Amino acid sequence: MDIRNSLKGISRRSFLKAATAASAVAVAAPTAVTIEHRSRELEIEHRIARFLEDQLKTLSQFVWEEAPGPVEHLGNGLRYSPLNANKAFDNVRLFDSPVVAFASATDPLFEELKRPNVIGPNHMSPRQWLPNAKTVISYYYPLSEEIRASNRQAGIPSIMWLAGKASAEVFVYNTNKALTQFFAGLNATSVIPDTDSRFKMVRNGNTLLPSWSERHVGYVAGLGTFGLHKSLITEKGCAGRLGSLITTLELKPTTRPYRNKNAYCLFYLNGSCIACIDRCPGHAVTKTGNNQAAMCMKYSKETVVPAIAPLPYKGGCGKCLTSAPCEIGIPKGIKRLT
Ligand code: SF4
Numbered sequence: 001m002d003i004r005n006s007l008k009g010i011s012r013r014s015f016l017k018a019a020t021a022a023s024a025v026a027v028a029a030p031t032a033v034t035i036e037h038r039s040r041e042l043e044i045e046h047r048i049a050r051f052l053e054d055q056l057k058t059l060s061q062f063v064w065e066e067a068p069g070p071v072e073h074l075g076n077g078l079r080y081s082p083l084n085a086n087k088a089f090d091n092v093r094l095f096d097s098p099v100v101a102f103a104s105a106t107d108p109l110f111e112e113l114k115r116p117n118v119i120g121p122n123h124m125s126p127r128q129w130l131p132n133a134k135t136v137i138s139y140y141y142p143l144s145e146e147i148r149a150s151n152r153q154a155g156i157p158s159i160m161w162l163a164g165k166a167s168a169e170v171f172v173y174n175t176n177k178a179l180t181q182f183f184a185g186l187n188a189t190s191v192i193p194d195t196d197s198r199f200k201m202v203r204n205g206n207t208l209l210p211s212w213s214e215r216h217v218g219y220v221a222g223l224g225t226f227g228l229h230k231s232l233i234t235e236k237g238c239a240g241r242l243g244s245l246i247t248t249l250e251l252k253p254t255t256r257p258y259r260n261k262n263a264y265c266l267f268y269l270n271g272s273c274i275a276c277i278d279r280c281p282g283h284a285v286t287k288t289g290n291n292q293a294a295m296c297m298k299y300s301k302e303t304v305v306p307a308i309a310p311l312p313y314k315g316g317c318g319k320c321l322t323s324a325p326c327e328i329g330i331p332k333g334i335k336r337l338t
């Protein structure tokens with residue numbers, strides 16, 4: 001769901017009227033109860049979309065200084081930065097408008113993620129996190145043009161990129177917290193796997209396997225597909241931040257607008273692109289995909305971290321995500337199914 005387009009020029013009343021009319025056409029002989037239920041679902045989906053959009057107005061600047069609590073809570077090495085991102089980057093905008101998608105908590109694809117050749121048995125299904133879960137909400141915020149542009153040069157990642165990615169962690173943390181309160185107001189319970197105490201990373205050789213993968217969950221929900229660089233390519237690209245949460249609220253699942261897990265990548269479509277291989281300074285992205293996580297981590301640890309010290313950031317450099325045809329959308333020549 002493209003939030004900006006979905007909200008543009010639509011009043012709540014006309015939105016509900018149109019939605020109800022569409023339901024009436026699409027379903028043969030609908031009952032009044034069915035229409036009323038779908039209208040309520042659409043109203044809630046609309047409110048979630050507006051809620052995510054509104055987050056940009058209040059939380060979209062760099063937030064390292066403003067949110068010391070959540071930064072500490074994440075416990076992944078993020079701390080207050082002496083670089084003071086706010087002043088250093090003149091309050092540059094963090095994100096552009098997001099996209100959101102909904103999966104049924106019982107979608108069989110969640111079980112597929114437990115297979116050893118996907119993630120493994122360590123990956124927990126929505127109902128393992130929350131026994132009476134109904135819906136998984138997955139969303140993606142693209143990093144702003146300023147931040148993405150700063151990282152298009154070769155070499156060490158730009159400080160603005162690193163600061164943006166770190167701030168994005170805090171932003172998504174705060175967004176998930178606020179969404180949890182939003183659902184509580186609708187009498188629904190929610191769980192945020194990413195910051196739940198049961199979240200684990202299990203080592204498997206050179207890779208770490210998460211008990212909840214934002215990328216894979218996004219794929220199941222219909223948000224996007226995997227590129228050769230293994231990031232999720234959404235209709236707003238891959239250079240941004242994913243977030244998700246599980247709730248007992250029942251919403252209509254998004255229809256996945258693709259037929260396979262690599263549908264939005266030109267390499268898998270016709271072999272016409274290897275931009276992410278060419279862009280990767282750590283030689284981590286390859287046509288086979290072997291050993292990528294370990295090579296990426298090695299490059300980050302041995303080259304990026306010493307170069308940017310004292311900034312305590314441990315993530316990747318993001319060169320494979322910028323200056324690539326999938327940076328800000330589905331590459332030209334690939335059609336999203338409607
Ligand atoms: S840069 Fe090209 S090959 Fe790499 S993920 Fe994007 S579309 Fe696929």
Ligand code: SF4
Nearest residue numbers: 282296316317318320
């Ligand atoms: S984050 Fe950097 S090192 Fe890691 S795969 Fe992407 S380009 Fe390569």
